[in-house]
Every structure is written in structure tokens, then in C-alpha cells.
Amino acid sequence: MVVFVLGVSAACCLGLGFVLQQHAAQRAPRADFLSWRLLLGLIRDAEWLLGIAFMIGGQVLSALALDRGEVSLVEPLLATNLLFAMGLARVLTRQCLGRSGWGGVLLLAAGVAVFIVAGRPRGGGPGADPLRHWLVLGVVAGLALLLVATARRLPLLREATPLALAAGLLYGVQDALTRTTAQRIGAGGLAAALRGWEPYAVLAIGVAGLILVQSAFGAAPLKMSLPALTAAQPLAGIACGVGFLGDRLRLTTTAMAWEGVGLLCIVLGVVVIGRHPAMPDTCGEVAGDAAPPQDPLERAVGGR
Numbered sequence: 001m002v003v004f005v006l007g008v009s010a011a012c013c014l015g016l017g018f019v020l021q022q023h024a025a026q027r028a029p030r031a032d033f034l035s036w037r038l039l040l041g042l043i044r045d046a047e048w049l050l051g052i053a054f055m056i057g058g059q060v061l062s063a064l065a066l067d068r069g070e071v072s073l074v075e076p077l078l079a080t081n082l083l084f085a086m087g088l089a090r091v092l093t094r095q096c097l098g099r100s101g102w103g104g105v106l107l108l109a110a111g112v113a114v115f116i117v118a119g120r121p122r123g124g125g126p127g128a129d130p131l132r133h134w135l136v137l138g139v140v141a142g143l144a145l146l147l148v149a150t151a152r153r154l155p156l157l158r159e160a161t162p163l164a165l166a167a168g169l170l171y172g173v174q175d176a177l178t179r180t181t182a183q184r185i186g187a188g189g190l191a192a193a194l195r196g197w198e199p200y201a202v203l204a205i206g207v208a209g210l211i212l213v214q215s216a217f218g219a220a221p222l223k224m225s226l227p228a229l230t231a232a233q234p235l236a237g238i239a240c241g242v243g244f245l246g247d248r249l250r251l252t253t254t255a256m257a258w259e260g261v262g263l264l265c266i267v268l269g270v271v272v273i274g275r276h277p278a279m280p281d282t283c284g285e286v287a288g289d290a291a292p293p294q295d296p297l298e299r300a301v302g303g304r
Helices: 003-026 036-042 046-068 071-078 080-092 098-119 130-151 155-192 199-220 226-244 254-274 296-301
Strands: none
Touching: 003 046, 003 071, 003 080, 003 199, 003 226, 046 155, 046 226, 071 098, 071 155, 071 226, 080 098, 080 199, 080 226, 080 254, 098 226, 098 254, 130 155, 130 226, 155 199, 155 226, 226 254, 226 296
């Protein structure tokens, strides 16, 4: 229950933070995307800083959840951040969820429940050998780099999805390494943890993921980036948890089938919610559209 409360609380903070960050990032100059200059410019924006404060709170809560539970259990809970993001957007638009909204909510909630019940994630499994450890990390990092390279060849509005996918993959790895760091702190204290490479990798991945996320948020409407980010993170985190952290899932034929159904429902729910009309649907200044805001949400988020 403690892990559940921490995980859902982290998702709430992350969802609210993402909406605020996207509102600010959409006003950033196009030339600063995928650059340190993007963060240097956004750091002067009070709204973006509030979004970052929410995100940091979410990261702290997720780290506490990861310290007490397996990555394979916490990651599906973090995927519910999209519910809170849409909740904030719904308050701004005063738009009812409707069939598609409730359908996405039920799909996401059912997917999380089915995966956890069917897989029964637990720790205690044997740790992976170094080769397998680096192989899993290399595959995930390689996919992220491939997505970034692909995004740079796409038109502006289509960049957001692959950039968000890449950020989600990196955040999944970051969650796995956060758990490793927490375990080392628990076993030998902070000094022992700082002698390893994992804490520094967590920071580096966090900065790289932040640049990718803000670039994705600035390139296109939130519905083209947040669903991809939310769907990729748990998949990468679960892969790392099972791949080298010793997380164990039930591997009977029936259990694996239901685990697959659960993950599919999570992804479908994320996509349905992300495309709901209540989600912000404005590209801001980077889209170059000079039309004035037409609805309450566009006025609230500064759409153009």
C-alpha cells in the first residue's frame, strides 16, 4: 500500500508538471531545441520552474517508491500521470470526458491492475551478469539515439513523438538506476553509493531526458508528445527491472498472456487519453500560426 500511494502521488506530480512545462516550452525559440540553450532560456520562466518543481517532487516520490518496491511494480503506477495531466486540462477547458475519455481512463486503470495482478512483480531474483546488464542498457540507449536521429529528419510537428519516445526510454533506465542507487545507499550508505557510476548516470540521463522532453513539448501539441513519453517509460523500466535488477514476474503461459494484455491496455489507454479533446491542442509560437485563441484552454495555456 505504501508503494501504491507513493507511486500514484508521484504520477500526480509528474502529470501536473508536464502540463505546466509544455505551456512554457511551446514559447521557446525553435533554434534552441535539442540544445542547452533551451534550458537556459526556460529557467527564467516562472511557469516552467513551477512545472519543474512538480516534476522534482514526482521524481523524489518515485525514488521513494522504487526504494520500497520493484521497478516492474512502480512503473505501471507512474503511467497514470496522464490521468492527472488530463484532469488539469479538463479543469481548464471545463470539457466533459465523454466516452473516449472514460474509455481511456478505464483502459489505463485496467491495464495497470491486470499487469500487477497477473505478473505479481517481486524482487529477490538473481542479478544479471555485467554483460547482460550493459546489453540491456545499450539496447535501450541505442533505441533512444535512433529515435532522436530520426526526429531531426522530420518536419517540426512530427518531431515531438520520436523525441518523447526517446525521453521515455531514458526515464525508464533512470528509474532502474535510481533503484540500484537506493539499494546501495541502504546497504553501505551514501559514500558507498557515490563510489559507483549509477548516481552520476541518473543525473546525466535526467538532464538529457529533460532536454528531449522540453524540445518535444515545444515542437507540437501535448497530445503528440505526452502519450509517447508515458507509454515508453514503463516499458523501458520493466525491461530493465527484469533484465538486470532481478525483478521477477510470473512466467506461466496464462500469466504471460495477461501481462501482455495489461501492457497493451496501458499503451492503448495512454494513446486514447492523450488524444482526448481536453488535452492541450496548441503548438504555441513555434507553429507560426497567428490566429488568436478560440477556446478557454487555448487562452489558459497561451496557445496561438
